[in-house]
Amino acid sequence: MDDRSLPRFSPRRELGRTGFRATVLGIGDLADRTVPLDRCVATLQRAMDAGLNLVDTAPGYEDGYSEEIVGQALRGRREGVFVIDKVDLLDRPVTPQVEESLGRLRLDAVDLFVFHSVSQLDIWERLAAPGGGMEELGRCIQAGKTRFRGISSHHPDVLRAALESGLCDVVMFPIGPWCHRRYVEEILPLARAKGVGTVCFKTFGAGKLLGDTEGYGRPLQVRPRGKVSSGGQEAPAPSLPHLSVEECVRYTLTVDPDVALLGMSFPNEQDAALAAAAAFQPLTSEQLADVRRRASLAIEGKGAVWWDPK
Template identity: 80%
Template sequence: MADERPLPRFQPRRQLGRTGFTATVVGIGDLADRSVPLERCVATLHRAMDAGLNLIDTAPGYEEGYSEEIVGEALRHGRREGMFIIDKVDFLDQPVAPQVEQSLRRLRLEAVDLFVFHNVSKLDTWAQLAAPGGGLEELERCVRQGKARFRGISSHHPDVLRAALESGRCDVVMFPVGPFVHPRYVEEILPLAKAKGVGTVSFKTFGAGKLLGDTEGYGRPLQARPRGKVSSGGSEASAPTLPHLGVEECVHYTLTLDPDVALLGMSFANEQDAALAAAASFRPLTPAQLADVRQRAVRAMEDKGAVWWNP
């Protein structure tokens, strides 16, 4: 059973670009762990939905389809209405329609709200997708067939995002917004998307977990953990030595920058408690506070492996 402690309640606050859907300020990020039984994962997802969150993100590559199965089960029995479901096309060099069909079967849905091409992070990949007869035409055909309402991309490169936005062929774009991201995402891509009426859904608020803990990303242990500090008595300290940020300051930082929706990972009840309490207590940070969080984020990222979302 998911934790029964009450969560803050969230109300829809803004239209997601030109989709016409009014979304909550935070969305439900990837929720899948094959070590956790399906019914428990579904209960955890229902807990977030019961708190009012109305946007869910999934992908076939999240635990090899398990995430889609969880989402599909959670949406049964009248829970689909009022929810905005994002799914992804993972294999960018393969036909799109079969991937869409497979995802819909795992979800047990006839359609989702948005399909995006997943992790389009090279310009030549975007060019191939957008070329005549390319994957984007296939996805647009799926939209016309009623298998999705909208289309877009997720990307870890500002050049790709700019090209996609300038094309006019994306309804929503997904990209990093948080204390440790390249400034172009915030200074260039976010305002350009808003100017063009394209919805913005952000991720990497916690820097793949690196900002909160000692990890190379998404729970992977550090390959070479820095040695502990030497205490005044000469013995090596056993506590973690790398600097961290807190959940609240990461969430407040992202929400201050104001994407339409910030995706937050909430696979477990304790993660929901922390993330949603932080969102509920949000007050915009001042420029000085933003600068302070950025500076400390740089230190919190040191010695924690590659930062693949920054060009």
């Protein structure tokens, strides 16, 4: 569906050395098996109607449902869209996983395969070693199953090693109001210096910064309780601090990765994120610090922050 009320985005920057000019926003995983396939497809195509030209998926997102959605949404619309898929099982042969993903997508090839969540240095070293997973993914490139390779990671040490190796065309990592400063101060500049594309996630902190959740819509295990009055009545639980969609998007776009990958599972979520990006004005250093300060309050009591190094 072509929603003419949506803002329109144009490609703005090459994604590292890939030669592909990507839009500032990318389309993150939107799979939800409680939502019918045709509705998920229409939601993804709605983001494409706004001009967004990079889409991310993985076999582990709702057990292949995400790949099915992406594949169907791209029918007749594949040209000009950069498709990222992932190798989820880091200790298994790569080629069968690539072929299974392409089968669910119903595509002959994607633009980029990344090893998913490589967040321990010894795992990266095994992948990068001669005869390891990166070499096998290189053979998939030679076979025409993908054009580029890389990793996603939740650890700056791993990302630094991957960037120094010269084996990655694109790296994916967290950037947002509540992400470790090393991602911004160390990894992003190093990737730029190496000509490696950056696709970044966790702008909304898995939803924790926007709402009362342990992440991705899961309810809080322990909620704050209201005080009991002298009459024995419990007052409503206090409201937890939140950031707005606009504040989160402005923060990430000010930091300026090549692509900010946002999860936009429903049209109303798309409307808020796209409007914030269309109206973007960079934050000052003081405003950045203030958003980080309030993010530290908004994340408190909402479970593990798994995207930061321990």
